[in-house]
Amino acid sequence: MNKPITHCLLCERVLEVRFGWKELLQKTLPRAICNRCESKFERIETQQETGIFSLFYYNEAMKDFLHRYKFMHDVLLAHVFNEILHLHLKNEKRLIIPIPMHPENLNIRTFAHVDELLNAAKIPFEHHLTKRSSDIQSLKTRDERLQTSQLFDVIDCSKIKGRNILLIDDIYTTGTTMRHAKKVLENAGAIEVSGFTLIHS
Template sequence: MNKPIMNCLLCERELQGGMGWKELLTAVLPKTICQRCEQRFEKVTQQLDADVVTLFHYNDAMKDFLHRYKFMHDVVLAHVFNREIAAHLNRNPRLIIPIPMHPESLKQRTFSHVDECLKAANIPFEQHLAKLSSEQQSKKTRQERLSTAQLFEVTNPAAIKHKNIVLFDDIYTTGTTFRHAKKALLEAGANTVDGFILIHS
């Protein structure tokens, strides 16, 4: 996004403060949502899995955000959580790999919502996974998700061999997507694989 964000991306209220000296001198990303909207999102205070960090709970505010971002194709909303994502991944020495979409799903949605979040936070990443099925995990029952066949393959094993990797995704429900991607990467030669996920459902 090239022009400054003057109004909250979610409610369009005027943002207070704008780009100050702190942002200019330290390269901190500017605010994109107002304090009132920030307070509607519930942060995760206790992590449930040793190898996965999640930032927010899946409350009503988050449901509304995801609906607008993913299904109403409001791509600019990729910037809503850019500060939080940057704070956790900026200057991270590990290789960051986003969970990919199946080509058919990408064609229908027209953009990769996971990739766009990383781009908005100025986080470098590499794509070394391909999704094998166009089935959406959100449409399956918990039991169906847990019994799903391998969802991913590694497209360039040499690029991930002996690497420490962080997998980035938007939402964690049963953990099936993360576990499948982690298994594929470890079997292809990755050293370690951890997860950094925006929402815990």
């Protein structure tokens, strides 16, 4: 997005412009939401899953954001969390791989939501996975998700062998998606595979 963000992307209030030594030295990204909207999102202070790092709980504010972003196709909302994602991932040395969408679902959604979160945060990534099925995990029950057969394939195992990998997804619910992706990457020769999500449900 080339135009500067002058109003909160969630409530449309005029944003307070911040530009000082802190912003200059840390090279922070432009602010995209106001303090009031930001305060509605609940940060996770204690991580509950080994090998998975998540930033926010799935509270009402986050449910509303995710609905508008993913299901109302508001791609501009990818910038809502650009600052915090950039802060946590800008110095990442592991190979960053976003969880992919099935091509059929991508056509319906019109954009890859995890890719756009990373693009907005200016975080480089590579695609090394393809999704086998167009089934949507969020439409399944917990038991159905846990019984799901392998979801992914590795595109080229030679590019995975010997690498340390950080998988990125928007939300962690049962962990099925992350487990499947981790397993197929480890089978392809990855040394270590960890996960990072914006939300933990």
